[in-house]
Amino acid sequence: MSKRFEQKDWQESMRLKLDFNNMMTSYVGENGISEEEIADLQAQIEKAEKAMVEKRANGGMDWRDLPYNQADIVKDINAYVESVKDDFDTFVVLGIGGSALGPIAVQQAINHPYYNELSKEKRGGYPKLYVMDNIDPEKLVSLFDIIDLDKTLFNVITKSGSTSETMSQFMIIKEMLEEKLGKEESKKHVVCTTDAKNGNLRPIADKEGYKSFIIPAGVGGRFSELTPVGLLPAAMCGIDIEEILAGAAYMDELCKTDNTFKNPASMYAILNYLAMRRGKNISVIMPYADTLKYIGDWYAQLWAESLGKKFDNDKNVVNVGQTPVRALGATDQHSQVQLYSEGPKDKVIVFVGVDKYKTTLDIPKIYGDIPSLGFLGGETHNKLIKTEQMATEYALLKSGQTNMTITLPEVNEFTLGQILYLFEVATGFAGELLDINAFDQPGVEEGKNATYAMFGRPGYDEKKAELDNRPAKNDKFII
Numbered sequence: 203m204s205k206r207f208e209q210k211d212w213q214e215s216m217r218l219k220l221d222f223n224n225m226m227t228s229y230v231g232e233n234g235i236s237e238e239e240i241a242d243l244q245a246q247i248e249k250a251e252k253a254m255v256e257k258r259a260n261g262g263m264d265w266r267d268l269p270y271n272q273a274d275i276v277k278d279i280n281a282y283v284e285s286v287k288d289d290f291d292t293f294v295v296l297g298i299g300g301s302a303l304g305p306i307a308v309q310q311a312i313n314h315p316y317y318n319e320l321s322k323e324k325r326g327g328y329p330k331l332y333v334m335d336n337i338d339p340e341k342l343v344s345l346f347d348i349i350d351l352d353k354t355l356f357n358v359i360t361k362s363g364s365t366s367e368t369m370s371q372f373m374i375i376k377e378m379l380e381e382k383l384g385k386e387e388s389k390k391h392v393v394c395t396t397d398a399k400n401g402n403l404r405p406i407a408d409k410e411g412y413k414s415f416i417i418p419a420g421v422g423g424r425f426s427e428l429t430p431v432g433l434l435p436a437a438m439c440g441i442d443i444e445e446i447l448a449g450a451a452y453m454d455e456l457c458k459t460d461n462t463f464k465n466p467a468s469m470y471a472i473l474n475y476l477a478m479r480r481g482k483n484i485s486v487i488m489p490y491a492d493t494l495k496y497i498g499d500w501y502a503q504l505w506a507e508s509l510g511k512k513f514d515n516d517k518n519v520v521n522v523g524q525t526p527v528r529a530l531g532a533t534d535q536h537s538q539v540q541l542y543s544e545g546p547k548d549k550v551i552v553f554v555g556v557d558k559y560k561t562t563l564d565i566p567k568i569y570g571d572i573p574s575l576g577f578l579g580g581e582t583h584n585k586l587i588k589t590e591q592m593a594t595e596y597a598l599l600k601s602g603q604t605n606m607t608i609t610l611p612e613v614n615e616f617t618l619g620q621i622l623y624l625f626e627v628a629t630g631f632a633g634e635l636l637d638i639n640a641f642d643q644p645g646v647e648e649g650k651n652a653t654y655a656m657f658g659r660p661g662y663d664e665k666k667a668e669l670d671n672r673p674a675k676n677d678k679f680i681i
C-alpha cells in the first residue's frame with residue numbers, strides 16, 4: 203500500500219508546495235503579475251469565496267464533500283473487489299471523458315508503469331486494468347486479442363447513461379459475453395457505475411441484475427473521480443482509495459484558509475484569471491514525472507470543459523477559457539519548449555515536480571574523457587530530471603513566459619488526492635472569478651445532436667434537415 207513518512211506530522215511532510223514566484227516576477231517586460239493586481243481583485247475574490255461557501259452549503263458543489271461522505275461506499279467497493287479479484291485476470295473500464303480520464307490518470311500515477319505486463323502475483327493478485335475511452339473499432343477489436351472474456355470483468359461507467367460511445371461499447375460487450383458465456387454467467391462479468399435513478403443504464407443494470415455503484419446526482423462527470431467512477435477502478439488494481447480521499451480532505455482543509463495568498467486553490471485560480479485577462483489563454487501542464495502524465499489529460503477536461511464558456515452568468519457573450527496543453531518533462535523540452543520560449547507569450551506553464559521519486563538511478567562514471575558526457579557520470583537521473591526542470595523554469599521565466607510550479611513530496615495516493623482536489627476547487631473558484639457556470643457543458647450538445655440526426659436517431663428530423671441544407675463544401679479545396 204502507499205508509503206507514509208515516519209514523521210508524526212506526516213500530513214505536513216506530504217503537503218504539495220505551490221511556487222508562484224515565477225508568476226509574480228519576470229525578467230522580460232510586464233509578464234509578471236503584481237501583488238497590487240491581486241489586491242485590486244479583493245472584492246471579486248471575496249465574492250467568489252462567499253459563493254464557494256454558499257454553493258457548498260446549498261448543494262451546488264456536492265463534489266466538495268466526497269472526501270467525507272463515502273465511508274460506506276468505500277467499504278462496499280473494497281468488499282466487492284476482494285470478492286471478485288481472484289475470479290478475473292482483467293478489468294476493463296468502458297467510459298469516456300470524466301468517466302475514464304480519472305481512472306486512467308490514477309492508475310498510471312500509482313501502479314507500476316508496466317502493471318499490466320506483470321504477473322498477477324506481482325500485481326498483488328489484482329486484475330490488469332484497461333480503460334477503453336474511444337470507439338475506434340480497431341482498438342476495441344484488438345483488445346480481444348489480448349484478453350480472455352471468461353476472465354474479464356467490464357465496468358460500464360456513464361453518469362447520463364446516454365453517452366453513445368459508452369453505451370454502444372456496452373451493447374457490443376453484452377452481446378459477446380452472452381454469446382460466449384450464456385445470459386446468466388455473463389451477468390457476473392459486468393459492473394455498472396451510473397446515476398441512482400436517471401438514464402438508460404440504471405434500469406438496464408437493475409433489470410439484468412448487474413452489480414452497480416452510484417454516481418451521486420449532484421456530482422458532474424469531470425468532478426467525479428472521488429466517486430465510484432474513480433474509486434472502483436483504483437481499488438480493483440490495489441490502490442488505497444481511502445488514502446486518496448484522505449489527501450483530498452487534507453487539501454480541503456488547506457483551501458479553507460481565508461488568507462488568499464496561502465490558499466492553494468484560490469491562488470491557482472486568481473493567477474490564471476489574471477493571466478487570462480492578459481490574453482494568456484493557454485494552460486500548459488507539464489509534469490516532470492511519467493506517473494503524472496495522464497493527470498494532464500484529466501486536468502485538460504476539467505479546466506477546458508468547466509471554464510470554456512460562451513456566456514457569463516448574466517448571459518453576456520464572453521467566450522472565455524484557457525486551452526489546456528499536455529506536456530511532459532523532460533520529454534517536451536525536445537518538442538514544445540522552443541515554442542514556449544520564443545513563441546507568443548500567451549501561455550501559463552504549470553510545472554508539476556516531484557521531490558522524491560520511488561527509485562534512484564545512478565549514471566555510471568564513464569566517458570570522462572568526453573566533456574559533454576563525462577559530467578553526467580557519477581550523478582543520478584533523479585538529479586538530472588530535476589535540474590532540467592529548474593533550468594526550463596528559468597529559461598521560460600527569462601523569455602517572459604509566465605509559469606508556476608507545483609511540487610509533490612512524492613507521488614502516492616495521499617498526494618494524488620491532494621492534487622486532484624486542488625485542481626477541482628481551483629476550477630470552481632476560477633468559474634466564480636470569471637462569473638460563468640463551471641458545471642455545465644452546453645457546448646457539446648450541437649455535436650451530439652448532429653450525430654444523432656446523421657445517425658438516424660428518431661426525433662432529430664429537423665436537425666437532419668438543417669444538416670442536409672448546410673452550405674456545400676467547395677470541391678476546389680477537397681484534394
Ligand SMILES: O=P(O)(O)OC[C@H]1O[C@H](O)[C@H](O)[C@@H](O)[C@@H]1O
Nearest residue numbers: 298299300301360361362365423
Ligand atoms: O459519464 P457520461 O454521462 O457518460 O458522460 C461522459 C462525458 O460526456 C459528456 O459529453 C460530457 O461532456 C462530459 O463532461 C462527460 O464526462
